[in-house]
Amino acid sequence: MTVLASACLTALAATHTGAVQWVEPLEPASVPAAEGPVDETPQRWFVELSQTPTSEGGSAARLQSEKKAFRDAARSAGLRYIEHYAFDGLFNGFSVTVGRADLSALMRLPGVRAVYPVETIQRPEPGQSGPEMATALAMTGADIAQSQLGLDGSGIRVAVMDTGIDIDHPDFGGSGTDDTTAFPSARIVAGYDFVGDAFNADSSSPLYNPIPSPDANPDDCGGHGTHVAGIIGANGTVKGVAPNVQLGAYRVFGCNGSTTADVMVAAMERALADGMHVLNMSIGSTYQWPEYPTAKAASRLVNRRMVVVASAGNSGQTGVYSTGAPSVGDKVISVASFDNTHVRQPLFTVSPDGTEVGFNAATGAPTPPTSGTQPLARTGTASSTADACAALPTGSLTGRVALIRRGGCTFNLKAVNAQNAGAVGVVIYNNAPGAVNATVVGDTPVTVPTVGISDTAGLMLDARIANGGASLTWTPKVGSFPNPAGGLLSSFTAYGMSPDLALKPDIGAPGGSIYSTYPLESGGYATLSGTSMAAPHVAGAAALLLQAAPNTPSQAVGRILQNSAEPKAWSLNPGTGLLDVVHRQGAGMMQIDRAIVSAVRVEPGKLSLGESETGPAARTLTVENTGDTPVTYTFSATGAVSTAGSTFTPSFFLPATGVAFEASSVTVAPGATATVNVTITPPAAPLGGQYGGYLVLKPNDGSATLRVPYAGYIGDYQARQVMTPTANGFPWLAKSTDGSYFNQPDGATYTLSGGDIPYFLVHLDHQSRMLRMDVVEAASGRVWRRASQVEYLGRNSSPTGFFAYSWDGQVKVGKRTETAPDGRYRMRLSVLKALGDPTNEAHWERWESPVITIAR
Template sequence: MFSKKNKSAISVHVASVCLLALSIQSALAQQVPANNAEGGNLWFVELATKPVADGNSKNNVKQAQAQFRKAARDADVSFTERRSFDTLFNGFSVEISPAQRAKLMQVPGVKAIYPVELIQAPAPDVRSAGSAADMATAIGMTGADIAQNSLGYTGTGIKVAVMDTGIDIDHPDFGGNGSNGSTAFPTPRVAYGYDFVGDAFNADSTSPSYNPIATPDNNPDDCGGHGTHVAGIVGANGTVKGVAPDVTFGAYRVFGCNGSTTADIMIAAMEQAYADGMHILNMSIGSAFQWPQYPTAQAADRLVEKGMVVVASIGNSGASGLYSAGAPGLGEHVIGVASFDNVASTSAVLEVNGQDIAYNTMTFSGQVPTAGSGDVVFVGQACNTDPLLVSPAGKIALAVRGVCSFGEKATNAINAGATAVVIHNNAPGNFSGTLGAQIGDGSVPVVSISQADGLFIQAQAAPVLSWTDRSMQVALPTGGLISSFSSYGLSPDLALKPDIGAPGGVIYSTYPLESGGFATLGGTSMSSPHVAGAAALLLQAKPNTPAMAVRSVLQNSADPKNWFGSPGLGFLDNVHRQGAGMVDVDDSITASTYITPGKIATGEGEAGPFMQTLTVHNNGTEAVTYQLSAVNALSTGGIITPSFFLGDASVSFSSDTLTVAAGGSASVDATITPATLPVNGQYGGYIVFTPEDAGQVYRVPFAGFVGDYQAIQVLAPTASGFPWLAQLEDGFYNNCTMDCSYSMQGDDVPWFLIHFDHHARYMEMNILHAGSMQPVHPVFHKTNVFDYLPRNSSATGFFTFSWDGTRIHSNGGKGKTKVVPNGDYVLQLKVLKALGDENNPAHWETWTSPVINIAR
């Protein structure tokens, strides 16, 4: 199964899905819909002048911004200014057409431009049942129950900002009146906040409810639900008791009741939280596949530098493979949080022949009855390609998960006359699922049960199902393991991300009263507030802890968990997916030892052994001697579909023991010899400090890249053969390989469709004469110059860039562009790989376009 000799242990390949994707791409090989492109027309403009948080004066920032506006007008750059920022980020968000982007980058004073990411409101994984007991099990996983009940810390005096959909201020668990709309803001519990968008706001232009016009007001009441759930995890105090039930909240609402927001609104909310003096900011939102240099991460880092602890979900893009972590969680000083599944959950109960069986109601199911009974028949897979084994007419159909969608199974059973549909798992444990849409009149209930319960029903000679109004708590087979959705790191600059983990899968918490008052949701959105609450308990217990140190204190005492794929094997899960492990807040509070740095990024393996000096601070009253050791976690190969390997890194120490005097500190050098397998993979492990006498064990995680990081191909062609030179016609990009002529009017300009299989540090396009293949100018021949480009979110995704027929005509400065005359040209695309050396030709990838005829 596992091998220490370059043999993949586990690599799952879903051949049918891959073949389907390939066939679709082949069919589109010469044409793709324009709306398939990733990105849009909203961009951040970062100015070279420092923001106020970095020590600049507000007057200097305003003057620099005024100079930019004038220079942009003089250069005839056309855009619409959306927002300006001065404190945490110096610059703007603007709406600008793709044809104007190259000119925007050349306006004097511009340091960089970045896309303003569209951020979807996290889709809730709502379970059919749940109880406060589920929240209690989650708090018990992190030691927050011990911190509350034994140590006496509840977050009193700590102000926690929640940037989200708002908080239901009427909810009794936040001290509200319990009647919708009857509580006045601010309240003693929700004492700060602002609504930046209004109820109807939705930034997603593809949505039927698209409404980009924000209507802000002073009341951040929640109508979406997500923020109330997040806030409840941090500090509800009622039916649900959160991690830190006595914190004071700031609610910074950046979503409407439905739909999406944008990254520039996030920065506006960050600046308001800073102005309100919040101690901790939780952001259960973010932009996947980004760089730590992305503006929301930059702004978050500056908040930490100014004294605010910032906690952010690392993202729910685990299915998209490595390097999928999101900003702001990627920020250098931000605590990026992974998700583990809760150990138990409460489910509704049905009975079969007297045995209780827990079930979950499928999304779009008909209402499940609380009484009545019916005979059960097993119908098999119930897929279109697999006829029902027996007729379920007038009976309850039992189907097995797999092969086709839940909606297809339920439709086939319901059309055959089933009065209800039960789908049992094809792997241990139960699951939540969706039918995709209402089936028929929507009256037939459809529920899921575990594999074991499904096999039990099949074994009965005459199974009779009885519906009940009861519920029960059941152990989750994935409890304490990394959640399937939790994103992988590392950061594209090979920083160790995520930093730490917490319960995020199957979490019961508060929900708006008009939507039931409580709900069970899942996501890194739910794990991040566990860590924000833990930070509140820590700050109450140790009020002099600097914001920059909180992450390391929590990491030192965290508990790494076993690999989700087969926990019984005893292998630790990837450091680049769980970080330091499960947060253990009571141990962090009682810890007398503090180790810096709290994590180690070893970089590229081709550089050889990596040495890190670790300093151990002893705040106790007695000297402590630690035994030093190290343990490997599993390594991964690939990017989109990771495979797993035994780690073979090794760690040596300048001394195998370290004695630290009471009230003193001592240092030891750790030399990490990087893993050799798999090539182009990621590896990691933990340095372990074990006291010779009984006491707490501390750990420092490390992670790095196997081999030469620049060996990863960026411009992977995909099945469509990207990059393309394209023409935009009737909402489609057409691949142009010859006779490519452009009038340069409107959208009739050269378009370039590029797939980034990995993050790129820099991109430029050089304009060459088609005949001689020489640059159009000896020095000034560039267009489309960009820094810090993210990778595409899928193996077939692409970004679009256009050429407006001009070239940059400046020598280090900015502001000049010149029109290229009519004629024939080619554009040479050059991409510098992540962490690449611009002076090393091997670190660049290039592509040359077909001939472009400009005929204005």
């Protein structure tokens, strides 16, 4: 399809009807192709057993009996595995490590209901710039909730599942001196360290140590949890959203690196036992289903009267359907990230008038100086598309600081070309709204200070250089600067929807470069960015809401927050006036003050319309008035930018969506409810896209406008291709040698000993409901036996990623395991598409391998 040039955007912004309209962002999100295939196969797995967990009424005795039966069966089958955790409360089963050659044997064990990968979760690192926390509070109305409504979270217990909390930090009532405050304390009232300082689940790290050493004190040496807790409830130099909550610290990270999803489930069970009212999880596993164990466990917590808030994830640059678990849980509040209105940055000044310019120091370059003046020189113009991407004349920048526009090549190449031309510093400015956070790490080291600045600051410097020249003076100062991207979605925030086409994320909050508390030994305060920083704004807001209305059901909190949220402009081209993608911002920016004071609620809080092959979607809104006076609401609808194209590089368009209400308005009497039916006619094209918008309820009494976001899928969801070949031609029949896989020809021979077993490499472009492996007799073409089956698979993270599944020569017959005799076979891989009907052949994709010769 043709993408219209941005010159057409003014006309497009004026209409939301008619034919499909394609729009073009200033800088489309994309992921560079990896150099080769990337193995994403896990070795650690959740094993779900059949009985109901105790949180849903299951018998503890029956669960223990079932676990014993699993262990006995594994021993009888000779399965080699390491058991990490056994779960009863929120999930029934285990987490285990097995070799890839033993995975199919694990799946065949009697009593195994399903297996899921135990994902490794990375922790964000400190940034170098940050907004004022006060402006972040103002963006969500938390400042008004505190100052005018008198709310501070008193009486509410908020659990923080993270790296722990610095118990000594004075902003949490600590002594201000390391290791001198007793735990638990008046502010940090509960918690546990599940892993210990040295734990690190990142197998690529030189500090890799997957063995936990738990203890009773969840003190923080990593920093992330202290930062998150500060956003929720600090009360000192930093003032959080709910500065008088009681905190629980559930430490699932060591001092460095990553954690695993099974540790998260263990921490959830502990938070439930400790009686927490709200749980914040600023961590997650991307590309997962609501059935993923952390998501299911989180939804079960909500059923047990705990509000659960989770970050949507930072995988926006990996495309659509990238929201993570547990936030995809059907009862979990999934939070997107918006950038703040102001940014706190180091600064330099510019002649002739000393104008201050805030900057972000580039990763991989020397620390910028705090004094010294050098002339500025530009290497291109304000319209350059590949500025400094080619070698610059030798000596052309000697003694000067180079001003370079972003785009066309890597930051490393730009900086290297400038320093080779004699530059003593590099300033890179953005080619889109917002400041540049650059990394110049590369094969050639950058040896001169390199910083990133905003597009507006760069254009100002470019004009000064062109009109007589300018000089730059480095300073030790830090200033607060308006953020050009303030109030817009952060570039990293993930896209939904969830694989079952539920509208995710649910809501948004500030998360881009947030200044908050940090462990005392690391400076006491620091800046982090991510949906990790957005979620605690919502967790703190949930505490304020529960303080104001203590009897609010846990399942209603998300809906109440969504009703009053405010959707924001399209971050990739805000000048169009279009609203950003619904399945990326949810209901929009949270407005907690409006949520608390509003006497009217709308249910449901969002509409997940599903696939559109059956035509229009009819829904009913229920409007409840808990106030003392009648309110009349007038109905309307607003469309939003939607997505289509490939999973990894979405395109953007305006959908031709029709919205019809059965009445133009409704009057709701005090203490009464009213209903209104609405019919949403989905667009006819582009097939495979995700569309969305907002139903708008405008009151006649001057109170806040209410909105209900909606989203759906265009066409037949099961027509979406899952197993795609990629440039490597997957699926493969393969052999594994020294950790590498080799594509095998027809008739390849396997001995099934010493690791010589067949592997099947498959790229999944989309999440799938099920993957089956059936053994086919090569001569007859008849399906002989089932080898294994996996349910609720996530997608690959990149266009070149793959998963490797093995066959050990065993098959399952009822509850028994049989050994395939020597001979010639094929393996049939069958993928049931998301929401597919297993009885409908059109909902399956199938692939048969080359002939496999078993010769023991």
